[in-house]
Each structure stands twice: as structure tokens, then as C-alpha cells.
Amino acid sequence: MDDRSGWSHTDLSIHVIRVNSTMKRLFSSLLAVVLILSGCSTEVDNETLTGQQLYEAYCASCHKVNGTGSFLEAIPANRNTALSKKEIIALILGHDSRAEKMPDFNFLTADQAKRVAVYIKKEL
Numbered sequence: 007m008d009d010r011s012g013w014s015h016t017d018l019s020i021h022v023i024r025v026n027s028t029m030k031r032l033f034s035s036l037l038a039v040v041l042i043l044s045g046c047s048t049e050v051d052n053e054t055l056t057g058q059q060l061y062e063a064y065c066a067s068c069h070k071v072n073g074t075g076s077f078l079e080a081i082p083a084n085r086n087t088a089l090s091k092k093e094i095i096a097l098i099l100g101h102d103s104r105a106e107k108m109p110d111f112n113f114l115t116a117d118q119a120k121r122v123a124v125y126i127k128k129e130l
């Protein structure tokens with residue numbers, strides 16, 4: 007004991023340990039807050055996705071980014087489709103009984119489906 011630097015050294019390390027655990031607790035609660043906030047903002051982002059972003063997230067895997075579809079996989083082109091905007095919205099939301107292989111996207115809101123339809127008709 008005596009050959010160490012005595013009280014001050016012990017005091018200092020206890021102090022450091024206390025600060026460390028306080029920092030850890032502070033950090034983990036900060037982390038929790040950040041995670042909660044980022045969870046919320048992801049939801050908000052989904053709401054604000056553009057028609058193009060929604061198309062690329064949910065439709066491009068089959069219909070391709072440029073809307074050409076895939077002849078070999080029997081996936082029709084979206085570009086220049088004869089379907090009207092209303093018909094595309096119905097198809098996306100699962101209200102078109104003619105669709106056999108295309109999945110429903112009934113988790114999208116009517117507004118999001120409209121944005122995708124507008125993108126297909128006007129920009130794709």
C-alpha cells in the first residue's frame with residue numbers, strides 16, 4: 007500500500023470509474039433516444055417518398071427501373087401502359103381482379119398509390 011502513491015491515486019481511479027459508468031449510462035440513454043427518434047423519422051420519410059422513390063422501392067424489382075418490364079418473366083411494361091391513372095391505383099391497392107401474378111400493395115396509402123401512378127403516366 008505504502009509504495010503506491012496512496013490516497014490520491016485510489017481516489018482518482020474510483021472517480022474515473024464513477025465517471026465512466028455515468029458516461030455509459032448517459033450514452034445508452036442518448037442512444038435509446040436517438041433510436042426512438044430515427045424510428046419516428048423513418049415513418050415520416052415513408053410518408054414523404056416521391057412517386058419515383060415508391061416505384062423504385064416496390065415496383066422496379068419486377069417492372070425494372072426504366073419501366074420496360076421483362077418479356078421472359080411475363081412482366082408487362084409499365085411505360086406507356088394503356089391503363090389509366092385510376093386503374094393503376096386500383097391495381098396497386100389490390101382492387102383489380104384481373105391481376106393474377108402481381109402482388110397487392112395494400113399497405114400503401116391511396117395517396118402513395120396515386121403518386122406512383124402519376125409517376126408511371128407522366129415521368130416513366
Ligand code: HEC
Nearest residue numbers: 064065068081082083087088094098105106107108111122
Ligand atoms: C412480383 C412482380 C411484380 C411487382 C413487384 C409489381 N408488379 Fe405490376 N405486374 C406484374 C405482373 C405479372 C403483371 C401482369 C398482370 C398479372 O399477371 O398480375 C403486372 C401488371 C402491372 C400493370 C399493368 C401493365 C399493363 O399495361 O398491362 C401495371 C400498371 C403495374 N403492374 C404496375 C405496378 C406497380 C405500380 C407496382 C409497384 C407498386 C408493381 N406493378 C409491382 C408483376 C409485378
